[in-house]
Amino acid sequence: MHNRSASARRTRRLSLAGAAALTAAVAATAIAFNAAGTAPVAQAATVTYDPLAPALDFNAFVENETELHSTESEGAMATGGNLVIRGSYNVNIHEVASFTAPGDARPSALVVGGRVDYSQDPATSVVQVHDYVKVGDLTGTSVLNTDNNNASVNTHLVASGSAYDSTPRIELNVQQPIASVGPTSPIDFDSAFAQLRENSQNLYVCDAYKVPMNDRDRPVVVPKGEVAPGQGIRISLQPGVTNILEVTGEDLNNMADLTFDTPPTADTPLLINVDTSGTGNEFDWDVATQAGISGNQAPYILWNFPDTTRLNIASGDTVEGSILAPNADYRNVSPTNVEGQVIAKNAKFGDLGQNGGEIHYFPFAAEFSCEDDTPTESPSDTTDAPTTDEETTPCETTDAPSSEEPTTGEPTTDAPTTEAPTTDAPTSDGPTTEQPTTDAPSSDTPSSDGPTTGGGSTTKGDCGPLASTGSSSTAPLLIAAGTLVAVGAGVVAVASIRRRSAKNS
Structure with a gap:
């Protein structure tokens, strides 16, 4: 026992x-x-950001040269190169500019990184600016705060040696101290556009909810690149997430209209990635009506043209949302308005003999969430193996x-x-x-x-x-x-x- x-x-x-x-x-x-x-x-991390943050809420933000023909921008404008006056134009008419340079008493409504070119314009043209002007190169410009009678008046920028009321000119609605006009630019355009280009490319491959295109009249899904001429398209957004609509330039021009069954909001933003490779990355846009939305939803929509080199608003209805085309020469030669920000490499607002549409102040006011391929360390990477x-x-x-x-x-x-x-x-x-x-x-x-x-x-x-x-x-x-x-x-x-x-x- x-x-x-x-x-x-x-x-x-x-x-x-x-x-x-x-x-x-x-x-x-x-x-x-x-x-x-x-x-x-x-595991990959989710990155949430405002891709237009480098544009500083300017209604138009241009890397190089801007030509002003007609008609107006409700908000502020900034151009990294020269500003060419070729017609009459109003800037920041609603006085909503929000960028204020260090030391200034008022916001900067018009920022010019280069110089002002007065030589291309009919003699009657005046660019009216509400709030301050900043010019990086004052070569060829006289800044005047007194008129022909030596009276103290609102600030005018004219061609060197010209009189206070000469044309073409830039005319402010306030008296800005001469020393604060220039010759310095308060914006680093090179850095801003390097980031905007990177953001545009990243958005094009953003991993988020893909919005299907549906035929307006039939329960049929329409693949990217297969919108027929005159076909109506309707879309429904997924609430509470980033929504992505992928289209070609031909799709946009073939649409009879684009109907929103659910409107975009701050937490349901819409990114529209536009592929213009089918037309050699040059795109003349006949803008379809966007039914079911208006300026109230425009701050939550972004039209992304990452590889487009020429973008022309040729005709059509209002563009609801901001346009991100950092590599494009942008031109609007139709009455079509844009309700949002315009970001481009070069820009012509209007053209000789052609009026451009207005830019309404509905700056982008949302964030996109995308899956990032950058790896992040998981807990097991730091606890399972020897660490000495x-x-x-x-x-x-x-x-x-x-x-x-x-x-x-x-x-x-x-x-x-x-x-x-x-x-x-x-x-x-x-x-x-x-x-x-x-x-x-x-x-x-x-x-x-x-x-x-x-x-x-x-x-x-x-x-x-x-x-x-x-x-x-x-x-x-x-x-x-x-x-x-x-x-x-x-x-x-x-x-x-x-x-x-x-x-x-």
């Missing part, structure tokens, strides 16, 4: 030791495969003090075992055999000559150090994991034999 009980206890200890060995093996295997590159991969440069070894002893009798790979039947320690160090309670052990306590230091003596202790010699953290070699980790799995399986097998032996006895 006593022998059977002792045998059962030893069998249980062996079973627990096997379980502990298998647990250690699984853990080592997980670490090994993590180091080998099979840990959870870094110290070399480690898988050859540590995991069980209790060994017995006096050496083993040859299998635990002996008389060797004492512990109550399943789960750490690499000996347990503090000591051995649990019926008589104390006296010799060769187990060590955490691996042997160099092969297996060590006994019990449930398993230490492999000549394992060699593991590759340090950051090494590309993971074979030692995998070998160690396999070794631990095999050892655990062996202990379980011996425990099973013990269990049968105890039962039969």
Whole structure:
């Protein structure tokens, strides 16, 4: 009875030791495969941003040259190059400019990075500006705050040496201090357009909800590039997310109308990516009616033309939303209005003998959320693998003090075992055999000559150090994991034999 009980206890200890060995093996295997590159991969992040932020809420924001022919912009205008006066134009007539240069008392309604060209204009033309003007190069310009009678008056910019009321001219509705007009530009146009181009390209590949185009009169989905001439299109937006409509330039010109079943809002913005490659990235736009929306929804719509090099508003209805065409020469030669911001490389508002449409002040006021391909670190990348440069070894002893009798790979039947320690160090309670052990306590230091003596202790010699953290070699980790799995399986097998032996006895 006593022998059977002792045998059962030893069998249980062996079973627990096997379980502990298998647990250690699984853990080592997980670490090994993590180091080998099979840990959870870094996940992409969602990027949410306002792509028109670099345009500073200007109604028109142009990288290089701007020509003013007709008619008006309700908000402020900025051009990084020269401003060419070729007709009469009104700027910031609603006095909604929001950009104020350092040291100024009023917002900048007209910013010119280059100089003003007065030479191309009929003699009667006047550009009227509400609020301040900033000019980066005053070559060829006289800034006047007194009239022909030396009376103090509102500021005029005229061709050098010309009289206060001469034409063409830029005429302010306030008296601006002469020194604050220039010759400096308060805007870094190069930096702004580098960011705007990057934003435009990123938006074109934005990963968000793709809005299907549906035939207006039939339950049929119309793929991109397959809108038939005169076909009505209707769309329904997904609430609470970024919505993307993908179209070609031909699609836009073929549409009889574009009907919104659900209007865009601040948290349901609409990005319209326009592919103009079918026309060599030159696009004459006959704007279809956008039914179901108006200026109230325009701040939440962006028309993106990333690769278009020439964009001409030729005819049609009002464009609801902002236009982002950072690589395009933009021109509006029709009465078609734009309710939003216009961003372009160069711009002509109107043309000789042709009136352009107005630009109404509905600046973009939403953010788009796109999946970004830039990896972010997952928790497993920082916790599963070793985090120091110290070399480690898988050859540590995991069980209790060994017995006096050496083993040859299998635990002996008389060797004492512990109550399943789960750490690499000996347990503090000591051995649990019926008589104390006296010799060769187990060590955490691996042997160099092969297996060590006994019990449930398993230490492999000549394992060699593991590759340090950051090494590309993971074979030692995998070998160690396999070794631990095999050892655990062996202990379980011996425990099973013990269990049968105890039962039969």
